[in-house]
Amino acid sequence: MLGRSAERTAAAGLLEEAASGHGGLLLLAGEAGIGKTTMLHAIAADARRRGLMVRIAGTPADPDRAAFSPWVQLFEEHLRELDAGAARRVVGPAGAALTLLGLGDAAGAPKHAAGMGQGGRHRLLRQLAEVWQRAADAAPGGLLLALDDLHWADLGTVLLLIEMAGRLAGHRMAVVATLRPGDPVAGRVAEALGELPRLARLTLPLTRLDDAALTALTQAVGLTATADLVAQLSRRTGGNPFFATQLLQMLAANAANAPQVLAVEVPVHVVEVVRRRLARLPAATAGLLEVAAVLGAAGAVETLAATAGRDLGGVLGDLEPAVTSGLLADAGAGRWRFVHALVRDAVVDGLGARRRLDINASALAVLRDGRSPAPAAELARHSPGGLPLTSREDAVDLCRHLDRAVDTGI
Numbered sequence: 001m002l003g004r005s006a007e008r009t010a011a012a013g014l015l016e017e018a019a020s021g022h023g024g025l026l027l028l029a030g031e032a033g034i035g036k037t038t039m040l041h042a043i044a045a046d047a048r049r050r051g052l053m054v055r056i057a058g059t060p061a062d063p064d065r066a067a068f069s070p071w072v073q074l075f076e077e078h079l080r081e082l083d084a085g086a087a088r089r090v091v092g093p094a095g096a097a098l099t100l101l102g103l104g105d106a107a108g109a110p111k112h113a114a115g116m117g118q119g120g121r122h123r124l125l126r127q128l129a130e131v132w133q134r135a136a137d138a139a140p141g142g143l144l145l146a147l148d149d150l151h152w153a154d155l156g157t158v159l160l161l162i163e164m165a166g167r168l169a170g171h172r173m174a175v176v177a178t179l180r181p182g183d184p185v186a187g188r189v190a191e192a193l194g195e196l197p198r199l200a201r202l203t204l205p206l207t208r209l210d211d212a213a214l215t216a217l218t219q220a221v222g223l224t225a226t227a228d229l230v231a232q233l234s235r236r237t238g239g240n241p242f243f244a245t246q247l248l249q250m251l252a253a254n255a256a257n258a259p260q261v262l263a264v265e266v267p268v269h270v271v272e273v274v275r276r277r278l279a280r281l282p283a284a285t286a287g288l289l290e291v292a293a294v295l296g297a298a299g300a301v302e303t304l305a306a307t308a309g310r311d312l313g314g315v316l317g318d319l320e321p322a323v324t325s326g327l328l329a330d331a332g333a334g335r336w337r338f339v340h341a342l343v344r345d346a347v348v349d350g351l352g353a354r355r356r357l358d359i360n361a362s363a364l365a366v367l368r369d370g371r372s373p374a375p376a377a378e379l380a381r382h383s384p385g386g387l388p389l390t391s392r393e394d395a396v397d398l399c400r401h402l403d404r405a406v407d408t409g410i
């Protein structure tokens with residue numbers, strides 16, 4: 001793993017405290033592909049080196065996944081590795097609770113729980129959390145539980161994590177979990193996830209890899225990391241390691257066309273990831289991102305609203321999910337910009353020809369109606385070559401605009 005030394009040091013501090021009986025919750029937050037899972041595994045490896053017992057589970061993206069899915073994986077793995085006597089001691093009075101999670105066999109509890117009785121959910125959560133407390137107390141070097149992709153978790157999973165977070169301080173146990181803060185999540189799960197940063201001992205936001213790490217990533221695929229190449233890689237990928245790795249692989253396979261690949265190619269996996277990210281956004285937000293992508297790498301919100309045929313207030317609201325999900329950034333002074341040039345290119349690549357022409361046509365109309373003369377390059381970008389002129393007036397009108405733009409020296 002490259003870079004991230006500050007984050008690793010901070011995580012190591014938390015592990016050290018956990019090993020000495022003062023555990024806590026560590027959150028790793030960041031956009032898709034930024035390196036959360038990689039960091040989670042690096043922390044897990046570090047924990048093992050320090051003598052902690054480590055259990056790792058992922059959260060399936062499948063909306064039909066079982067309730068408590070990552071916890072079920074963790075319990076299953078842990079209980080499987082204990083002998084019968086140790087498992088019984090760790091399970092203690094929580095056999096029925098584990099059975100409710102479908103873990104009757106592993107827990108050595110009766111197949112059908114005799115109901116949770118009164119207290120219901122809270123009692124269930126408490127009993128499950130206590131299983132981990134006993135597990136940690138029985139692990140000589142302490143215990144690290146790692147949960148990946150919490151943004152896909154069901155409500156029970158997050159509620160159990162909240163229950164656990166409040167109990168870690170007095171035990172040799174830490175929990176590390178990853179999530180994408182920008183992913184839209186349904187109502188009560190979103191609320192529960194929103195509580196986590198307050199309960200966490202430490203939240204590490206993972207951001208771009210620095211140029212030294214991008215240089216090493218470039219060298220790792222056998223390319224010479226010139227300053228120019230690293231600068232372009234950084235600009236197009238925003239330092240996102242997934243995007244950078246994909247682009248570098250294309251580059252390594254097409255070394256003869258390197259400048260072309262660096263400037264315009266969009267790796268197919270990046271297009272897929274961007275499509276999935278767009279699909280998770282509200283339709284109005286995704287639509288605005290498409291318009292924005294055709295308009296450019298950055299622009300004025302006002303122009304975006306006019307091109308989309310929307311009012312400014314509505315557009316500002318609809319852009320918010322794109323900003324929280326890390327696709328767009330607020331560039332200040334009423335302007336937006338794409339965080340990664342590669343994301344913008346991938347959005348444009350994913351557009352059908354019809355949609356692209358429609359956006360070009362409205363962009364052109366907006367530019368023509370503008371009070372100040374539109375830059376010639378802007379007009380040209382949305383016109384002939386990309387957009388067939390539909391009438392003679394159209395062509396004359398465009399020439400007039402281009403003239404005006406040239407006259408005014410834009």
Ligand SMILES: Nc1ncnc2c1ncn2[C@@H]1O[C@H](COP(=O)(O)OP(=O)(O)OP(=O)(O)O)[C@@H](O)[C@H]1O
Pocket residue numbers: 001002003004030031032033034035036037038039149180213217241242245
């Ligand atoms: N620090 C790093 N150094 C080198 N490569 C990295 C680093 N972080 C991530 N990568 C690489 O970038 C890619 C994406 O990383 P990773 O899967 O950890 O991202 P993620 O944040 O978990 O993404 P997602 O939200 O989609 O789960 C992987 O191929 C990984 O090997």
Ligand SMILES: [Mg+2]
Pocket residue numbers: 036037038148149
């Ligand atoms: Mg991941």
